[in-house]
Amino acid sequence: MNKGEEKPLDFIREIVKKDLEAGVFNGRVHTRFPPEPNGYLHIGHAKAISIDFGIAEEFGGLCNLRMDDTNPTKEEAEYVSAIIEDVRWLGYDWGDRLTYASDYYEQMYQYAEELIKKGLAYVCELTPEELREYRGSLTEPGRESPYRARSVEENLVLFRRMKAGEFPDGTKTLRAKIDMASPNLNMRDPVMYRIVHASHYRTGNAWCIYPTYDWAHGLEDSIEGITHSLCTLEFEDHRPLYDWFLEKLGVHHPRQIEFARLNLTYTVLSKRILQRLVQEGYVSGWDDPRLPTLRGMRRRGYPPEAIRDFCARIGVAKTDSVVDYALLEHCVREVLNKKCQRVMAVLRPLRVVIENYPEDRKEELEAINNPEDPSAGTRKIPFSRVIYIEQDDFMEEPAPKFYRLAPGREVRLRYAYFIKCHGYHKDRNGRIVELRCTYDPDTRGGNAPDGRKVKATLHWVSAEEALKVEVRLYDRLFLKEDPLDFPEGSDFVANLNPHSLTVLTNCLAEPCLLSAKPWETYQFERLGYFCVDPDSSESRLVFNRTVDLKDEWARIKKQYLKEKQG
RNA sequence: UGGGGGAUCGUCUAAUGGUAGGACAUCAGACUCUGGAUCUGAGUGUCUAGGUUCAAAUCCUAGUCCCCCAGCCA
Numbered sequence: 258m259n260k261g262e263e264k265p266l267d268f269i270r271e272i273v274k275k276d277l278e279a280g281v282f283n284g285r286v287h288t289r290f291p292p293e294p295n296g297y298l299h300i301g302h303a304k305a306i307s308i309d310f311g312i313a314e315e316f317g318g319l320c321n322l323r324m325d326d327t328n329p330t331k332e333e334a335e336y337v338s339a340i341i342e343d344v345r346w347l348g349y350d351w352g353d354r355l356t357y358a359s360d361y362y363e364q365m366y367q368y369a370e371e372l373i374k375k376g377l378a379y380v381c382e383l384t385p386e387e388l389r390e391y392r393g394s395l396t397e398p399g400r401e402s403p404y405r406a407r408s409v410e411e412n413l414v415l416f417r418r419m420k421a422g423e424f425p426d427g428t429k430t431l432r433a434k435i436d437m438a439s440p441n442l443n444m445r446d447p448v449m450y451r452i453v454h455a456s457h458y459r460t461g462n463a464w465c466i467y468p469t470y471d472w473a474h475g476l477e478d479s480i481e482g483i484t485h486s487l488c489t490l491e492f493e494d495h496r497p498l499y500d501w502f503l504e505k506l507g508v509h510h511p512r513q514i515e516f517a518r519l520n521l522t523y524t525v526l527s528k529r530i531l532q533r534l535v536q537e538g539y540v541s542g543w544d545d546p547r548l549p550t551l552r553g554m555r556r557r558g559y560p561p562e563a564i565r566d567f568c569a570r571i572g573v574a575k576t577d578s579v580v581d582y583a584l585l586e587h588c589v590r591e592v593l594n595k596k597c598q599r600v601m602a603v604l605r606p607l608r609v610v611i612e613n614y615p616e617d618r619k620e621e622l623e624a625i626n627n628p629e630d631p632s633a634g635t636r637k638i639p640f641s642r643v644i645y646i647e648q649d650d651f652m653e654e655p656a657p658k659f660y661r662l663a664p665g666r667e668v669r670l671r672y673a674y675f676i677k678c679h680g681y682h683k684d685r686n687g688r689i690v691e692l693r694c695t696y697d698p699d700t701r702g703g704n705a706p707d708g709r710k711v712k713a714t715l716h717w718v719s720a721e722e723a724l725k726v727e728v729r730l731y732d733r734l735f736l737k738e739d740p741l742d743f744p745e746g747s748d749f750v751a752n753l754n755p756h757s758l759t760v761l762t763n764c765l766a767e768p769c770l771l772s773a774k775p776w777e778t779y780q781f782e783r784l785g786y787f788c789v790d791p792d793s794s795e796s797r798l799v800f801n802r803t804v805d806l807k808d809e810w811a812r813i814k815k816q817y818l819k820e821k822q823g
Numbered sequence: 824u825g826g827g828g829g830a831u832c833g834u835c836u837a838a839u840g841g842u843a844g845g846a847c848a849u850c851a852g853a854c855u856c857u858g859g860a861u862c863u864g865a866g867u868g869u870c871u872a873g874g875u876u877c878a879a880a881u882c883c884u885a886g887u888c889c890c891c892c893a894g895c896c897a
Contacts, residue, residue: 293897385895395825430895467895469894490827491897517890571835583847628860808858813858
């Protein structure tokens with residue numbers, strides 16, 4: 258694509274554009290995002306949201322947020338508010354167009370009577386088991402229900418009695434009269450209404466018959482004047498039915514277009530499995546930062562604009578695809594790099610005594626808040642004789658290409674001084690517990706007047722002023738790229754990463770973090786991005802690692818270890 | 824063995840008969856007071872076999888492989 262050229266449109270936008278040009282819907286574009294309030298939204302929904310709301314926005318149209326609540330046994334008000342919150346957090350707005358399928362129950366019922374009167378629907382008394390048998394199979398046609406030939410009058414009476422609550426659950430259904438021999442199973446006289454004596458979270462006990470998805474969805478779209486009904490691929494062979502209902506009713510008829518749902522490596526987006534992860538305690542809740550739920554990602558520190566950018570980058574197509582999780586992380590880093598304040602924190606502290614630095618001396622050094630954003634200004638960091646550095650930043654016997662501290666080696670303490678290691682102490686287990694170093698007073702601020710260079714710059718905190726904080730390190734929840742690829746006889750649990758969470762309780766951070774507030778994200782220099790978890794209290798800050806920084810040394814180390822092994 | 828869809832670098836996605844391009848990932852280098860960021864460069868792809876054409880990812884024919892559908896879930 259050359260400069261100045263428009264970004265190519267995906268196949269849906271292409272269709273919408275053509276419809277617009279042809280005046281198909283009187284030049285209108287109106288979409289909808291129709292979640293069922295029976296669970297929490299995840300990154301897969303974010304893709305759909307970004308398509309539904311994005312297309313409406315780009316073509317000067319509208320997008321409704323619609324609760325597709327047609328099943329009283331699964332839906333709850335709690336999910337409605339969570340969905341609203343999550344879509345809003347992502348940054349989308351539906352004005353006053355928050356709608357509910359349940360608001361259309363009466364109208365749907367009237368449409369159903371209309372279809373009965375046209376001889377296109379009938380009350381069937383087959384049991385669920387019988388219904389299945391009568392449906393036939395993928396290769397064999399179904400059989401017509403013995404109740405199929407009822408008169409319009411009888412159907413009407415029966416249907417009204419169904420509505421009146423005269424029959425127990427599961428004893429009768431209203432079915433569309435289409436074609437039991439259709440090669441498309443969805444057309445084999447699909448159920449439109451089922452009897453369910455259950456209280457609905459919105460309509461209470463007003464109804465005991467509830468519309469099925471196939472019957473309801475097109476009507477919802479039609480009633481709301483939707484022009485383009487965008488959904489995922491598995492609804493492709495429901496489209497003939499969607500079209501059939503609307504055509505027989507002769508009502509406003511939106512165009513349904515299907516796209517591939519999102520899959521991510523090392524991640525599951527199946528509602529059922531997500532539920533098990535939460536219910537069986539593999540994660541701490543729906544907002545566990547390891548989960549691909551929007552709440553989880555928010556708590557992890559993923560900015561909504563990064564998720565939106567991700568959705569824009571993955572594109573829209575009909576090919577089944579699995580997107581590399583690294584792309585999401587890239588989008589997250591890109592946003593965070595630009596806006597996060599830098600700070601120094603030590604995850605696994607190693608005590609360093611600077612022998613030639615006077616015991617009674619303290620000083621403050623100036624540090625840049627964000628090199629990507631000069632307007633973020635600077636801050637002061639305390640420095641003193643005893644400091645802590647990262648355990649990983651010292652090697653007794655340095656590996657090849659390890660530039661950091663080692664006996665006899667000089668490195669820079671960021672924004673402070675050059676220090677040189679002269680010795681170290683070990684505990685009785687042989688673990689290094691303290692380094693003895695000297696500093697060069699002439700290198701204050703981090704540069705040597707004689708121009709000598711060091712190969713590494715370390716982050717550090719002053720022992721006395723440091724804040725003790727908790728840091729939760731997250732890693733992918735699953736070990737396998739495809740978590741559903743497990744040996745026979747086991748299940749996805751076999752692929753769970755036992756080290757997906759590491760809690761570090763003895764971390765030390767520079768004192769400016771004292772004022773940090775929940776949900777704020779910082780870059781811990783050389784380590785990654787960390788956001789303040791709402792579990793934090795006045796006396797103890799808790800940080801979640803959002804994502805690490807790209808780490809050249811980690812890469813080299815890995816290569817080195819691999820070579821050493823074989 | 825029914826029907827509906829789909830196959831382009833490792834991954835995602837463009838090219839709509841006319842130079843197979845981008846992004847992420849990977850590798851190499853430059854720069855750097857974050858082994859970060861930034862910059863430069865490299866490699867890797869049209870499912871297969873035929874055909875049409877000056878020219879095919881694109882059109883035709885025949886295959887192959889993958890996904891979805893037998894809820895009174897959505």
